[in-house]
Amino acid sequence: MVSSSDIDSSSFGPRFAPYACQPGNSRGRLFPEPPSRTRTDFQRDRDRIIHSAAFRRLKHKTQVFVYHVGDYYRTRLTHSLEVSQIARSISRCLGLNEDLAEALALAHDLGHTPFGHSGEDALDAAMAAHGGFDHNAQTLKILTWLEHRYAGFDGLNLTWETLEGVLKHNGPLTGPHARRKTAAIPEAIIEFDRLFPLDLATFPSAEAQVAALSDDIAYNNHDIDDGLRAGLLEIADFEGVPLVGPVFEEVARLHPNLAPDRVIHEAVRRLIDAMVSDLINESKGRIAAASPTCADEIRALDHPVIAFSAGMAENDRALKAFLFTHMYRHETVNRMSDTGAKVVRELYELFLAEPEHLPADWQQSLDGPGGAATARTAGDYIAGMTDRYALRTYERLIGPIGIPDVL
Numbered sequence: 001m002v003s004s005s006d007i008d009s010s011s012f013g014p015r016f017a018p019y020a021c022q023p024g025n026s027r028g029r030l031f032p033e034p035p036s037r038t039r040t041d042f043q044r045d046r047d048r049i050i051h052s053a054a055f056r057r058l059k060h061k062t063q064v065f066v067y068h069v070g071d072y073y074r075t076r077l078t079h080s081l082e083v084s085q086i087a088r089s090i091s092r093c094l095g096l097n098e099d100l101a102e103a104l105a106l107a108h109d110l111g112h113t114p115f116g117h118s119g120e121d122a123l124d125a126a127m128a129a130h131g132g133f134d135h136n137a138q139t140l141k142i143l144t145w146l147e148h149r150y151a152g153f154d155g156l157n158l159t160w161e162t163l164e165g166v167l168k169h170n171g172p173l174t175g176p177h178a179r180r181k182t183a184a185i186p187e188a189i190i191e192f193d194r195l196f197p198l199d200l201a202t203f204p205s206a207e208a209q210v211a212a213l214s215d216d217i218a219y220n221n222h223d224i225d226d227g228l229r230a231g232l233l234e235i236a237d238f239e240g241v242p243l244v245g246p247v248f249e250e251v252a253r254l255h256p257n258l259a260p261d262r263v264i265h266e267a268v269r270r271l272i273d274a275m276v277s278d279l280i281n282e283s284k285g286r287i288a289a290a291s292p293t294c295a296d297e298i299r300a301l302d303h304p305v306i307a308f309s310a311g312m313a314e315n316d317r318a319l320k321a322f323l324f325t326h327m328y329r330h331e332t333v334n335r336m337s338d339t340g341a342k343v344v345r346e347l348y349e350l351f352l353a354e355p356e357h358l359p360a361d362w363q364q365s366l367d368g369p370g371g372a373a374t375a376r377t378a379g380d381y382i383a384g385m386t387d388r389y390a391l392r393t394y395e396r397l398i399g400p401i402g403i404p405d406v407l
Helices: 041-050 053-060 076-094 098-107 116-126 135-146 160-168 187-195 206-229 244-254 260-290 295-300 310-328 331-353 372-383 387-397
Strands: none
Touching (some): 041 098, 041 160, 116 372, 160 206, 206 260, 244 260
16 A cells, blocks of 8 residues: 655656645545556546547547548537646646646536537536536536446546536536526535535636636637638628737738738647746736745635636637627527537436437336436536437437538
8 A cells, every 4th residue: 555655756757936826735535545656646537538438439529520520620529628738837837736727627517518618508407397407517427426437436436626627617506606606516525525625706727727728728719710711701791809809910911921821820839839928027026025835825815816818808709709609699600509518408307208218228217207317417427428429319319400511
């Protein structure tokens, strides 16, 4: 048996700033385990996430475009990998724990349904009588219950810091600084918090804050890339969009004869660099002003320490608004979104009314047609589906769906 004292955590990587989550100071796991001889606790968390079934399924879950429209476009998996790369880079510059930031980045989308936000909205509406659906709570359920890989426990038995960061990466869930003060906390979160309190009223670690904004940077920029390559957007459309329009103009001025695909790559590269650089500079100033001496002092603050400057935050909001109108609500995207929502809604209705259609290993905790346990089980099963598995299941159990050829 190996004890913590047998392990020199400094041998696993760089030393960290005092306000980082230190590898040897984790608050532990719900089910105690002996430490690894070769990895810190956060490296072990990252590896467990990568080897999970839920992580593998991300390769066939929609980011914006459903799997059948082409192999080039981002999926939840490739998006998560891009987020993790950005999070590691930022964390290194700020002296934070790169391994924890990476684990959080890789886990942040595990709870998403098939068919992107349209699938989630459809499942949330369908489950309204049974508490609705929340992808953040679903991620927690996957990490603490739905993954069945280990002999001694359900879930992945991740550290307190990783579970805290997954739940609170966008800020406190309760208390005066809660981001959504009127939103009910999903029951799955409340139940687990009773077992393993995650300090829901405080801000998360700086690593979790980095992962959250790395998500923003990644999806904003890869949606520009995917939207242009899919023909849903034209470079000229960005003319009045702050930051983005000027960057495309600069690339055109510096490289007037560059091929269009390389123009896109060059512009997106510059945009990511601009956002990352701004975030690092702003965060360094906030950290210096707060002078935290440990990770818990980051959590105890009344504001995040990882942030864009006011100007970049406004640019970020303007870009999100532009993409919402011109891409996420584009006619061709809406056609596929409507199909995905129909699949999710009707599969849920079928499983709720006729739970015998659920696989045998999902029927152990049912309470009959229309029951609360049946509803939650049906929701968990559908949320775990990939886009193509959901479509195939629909056609097997209900009938042809007629997938629109949108591109």
